[in-house]
Amino acid sequence: MDIDIPDPTDWLQTPIPGLQALESSLRCQVCKELFTAPKVTSCGHTFCSLCIRRYLSTSSKCPTCMKPDEEPRLRDNILVSELVGSFNTIRKQLLDTLRAKEKEKEEEEEARRRRKAEEEEEEEKERVTSIQPRAEKRRPYDDDDDDDIMEDAEPIYRKGKRPRQDTTIAPRYPQETGPPTRRSTRTSSQRTNSRILSSQTVVILDSDDEFLPEEDEISDNDDFRSNNNHNNNNNNNNNGSRAKRKAISRGVPETPTKNSDMVACPICTRLKDKSKVEAHVNRCLEGKRSPSPTPIKATNGPGTPLKRQPVSFANIPKPQQRAPYTDEEKKELRLPKGNASLTKEADIRKKLREFGIKYDAKGKESKQVLWARLQEWTNMWNANLDSATPKSKETLRRELEAYERHQSTQKPSVVQDKGFERDAWSKGHRSEFEALVAAARKSAAARKKENGVVEAGPKDQQLLDSMAGVQAELNGIDSPEVVEA
Amino acid sequence: MFAQKRLGKELSNIHKSLPPGIAIASTPDFTNWKMDIQVLDSNPLYADQIYRLNFKFSGSYPIEAPEVTFIKEDGRDIPMHPHIYSNGVICLDLLGTNWSPVQNVESVCMSIQSMLTSNTKNERPPGDDTFVRSGYRSPRNINFVYDDNTV
Numbered sequence: 001m002d003i004d005i006p007d008p009t010d011w012l013q014t015p016i017p018g019l020q021a022l023e024s025s026l027r028c029q030v031c032k033e034l035f036t037a038p039k040v041t042s043c044g045h046t047f048c049s050l051c052i053r054r055y056l057s058t059s060s061k062c063p064t065c066m067k068p069d070e071e072p073r074l075r076d077n078i079l080v081s082e083l084v085g086s087f088n089t090i091r092k093q094l095l096d097t098l099r100a101k102e103k104e105k106e107e108e109e110e111a112r113r114r115r116k117a118e119e120e121e122e123e124e125k126e127r128v129t130s131i132q133p134r135a136e137k138r139r140p141y142d143d144d145d146d147d148d149i150m151e152d153a154e155p156i157y158r159k160g161k162r163p164r165q166d167t168t169i170a171p172r173y174p175q176e177t178g179p180p181t182r183r184s185t186r187t188s189s190q191r192t193n194s195r196i197l198s199s200q201t202v203v204i205l206d207s208d209d210e211f212l213p214e215e216d217e218i219s220d221n222d223d224f225r226s227n228n229n230h231n232n233n234n235n236n237n238n239n240g241s242r243a244k245r246k247a248i249s250r251g252v253p254e255t256p257t258k259n260s261d262m263v264a265c266p267i268c269t270r271l272k273d274k275s276k277v278e279a280h281v282n283r284c285l286e287g288k289r290s291p292s293p294t295p296i297k298a299t300n301g302p303g304t305p306l307k308r309q310p311v312s313f314a315n316i317p318k319p320q321q322r323a324p325y326t327d328e329e330k331k332e333l334r335l336p337k338g339n340a341s342l343t344k345e346a347d348i349r350k351k352l353r354e355f356g357i358k359y360d361a362k363g364k365e366s367k368q369v370l371w372a373r374l375q376e377w378t379n380m381w382n383a384n385l386d387s388a389t390p391k392s393k394e395t396l397r398r399e400l401e402a403y404e405r406h407q408s409t410q411k412p413s414v415v416q417d418k419g420f421e422r423d424a425w426s427k428g429h430r431s432e433f434e435a436l437v438a439a440a441r442k443s444a445a446a447r448k449k450e451n452g453v454v455e456a457g458p459k460d461q462q463l464l465d466s467m468a469g470v471q472a473e474l475n476g477i478d479s480p481e482v483v484e485a
Numbered sequence: 486m487f488a489q490k491r492l493g494k495e496l497s498n499i500h501k502s503l504p505p506g507i508a509i510a511s512t513p514d515f516t517n518w519k520m521d522i523q524v525l526d527s528n529p530l531y532a533d534q535i536y537r538l539n540f541k542f543s544g545s546y547p548i549e550a551p552e553v554t555f556i557k558e559d560g561r562d563i564p565m566h567p568h569i570y571s572n573g574v575i576c577l578d579l580l581g582t583n584w585s586p587v588q589n590v591e592s593v594c595m596s597i598q599s600m601l602t603s604n605t606k607n608e609r610p611p612g613d614d615t616f617v618r619s620g621y622r623s624p625r626n627i628n629f630v631y632d633d634n635t636v
Binding site: 005009030063407 | 547
């Protein structure tokens, strides 16, 4: 296997083998690929759209847990498709980086081992000839190391250099009391400054609360309100939300400070009594209009108490006749699966013609074949609509043809499979069979002459077996080549 | 296409790691694989024996179950088991009605391995003689009745 097939086991050779589990859960259990247009079944398992559609059209159960399921119940799994998308974009990079790291580590290990061995060797030497000073001994070792670097490829060079630099520079910094520390103090002072600033702004925001009464007074003034409605609304907006926040924080909703306080609801901007605003806001948030008549409401609908329309079927608006699908919309429609036994062969042909799919015009193909083709097309079409990057109809058509060709040629040549056409086969190879039978008769007769009648049974059996072998061979030769994907 | 892609993935996977007692015998193409399996515990029926499984994949492989049989080859025999006929046909619901595309070659091997491991009966299925004589060569055309849940 020298072809590189992306596989979860790729991660086993990296420093983080746990990524294998992550990737295998991002792969479809049917096709073992990363999910394309993931669909979730009603039992919560996720598969590629095409995979699960194909499987559900052969048997209506979840491939993982065998619980019954149907195609219309499949739902998009948007989160998973996002996950797969983002994982796929980083996969190669991540793998390369991690592999390089692992390689680096291995090489480092190797270098360390070599160095250790050398050191031991040297110590050994030292022990033997313990006259020479150590400093001179060090040099050849360093040279050796450099030689290694020259021998090996680039990564080693980087790696050989970098750790040494790191070890020299990294510990030096904390000890130094020079520029680095000064810089750090400066930044910290800046930070504290900014913190003070921000806290000041916070204080200002808090002091905003103290302006509350003023705003209340403004809203109290009726004339002012009507004149400067715009401005007022804005103010009251803040006011109302603050009031709400306040009330929530206090947890005491029904403690009005001033009875005549009018506050605008932040949602519908209607003016409300401060004591009632919270309840109103809650209703507004729920999307309901306040059922109790309020001063503003009263002015809106003068003199008419809230009256509900009596519920009767006559009052329910008739559903509008849906406009026929436009061509654009038609392209987005999922195809229905249909029912094999209820669909007539002519209808299948008609549909195939509509979709522009080839079929035998002379009617040589059985209904079963046509139906299978239509089903596969339906699966492909629907799955294509699910995918984020849909293919063109023409591509799909080609894929369908390739798929079918592949299916028919891949049929195993053992004895007889489901679609084996015995008559066509025996007609097509009549001459070969006759020649074989003639040869068998001849040799059987010859043997009979030789041995008498004794062993006729087993011999015949043997001949038949050999014929079956020839037939199987022919089968193998005759089938067209396998279509490569 | 569909099947080949998936089998390619499985192949690269099993080349990297396989559970103990399971080995690849030969995988010449994407239609026929042979796997060697071995029972690891000290079951006296299968001790020190290696059996060969023959996988045949159709074009719609993970959707359709592979045909899995034991074969006699390279001195490998057919294991004694109340659900394995003497011509190598295995009666296992996993390979028939209970097939699911979530299964793969590795999991099938493991299932068969555990099926052998848990067996204590040194016998063939009832009606083995007539079944073998009837000459079925492909388990695809057989309608098994999966009646025995004990093994």
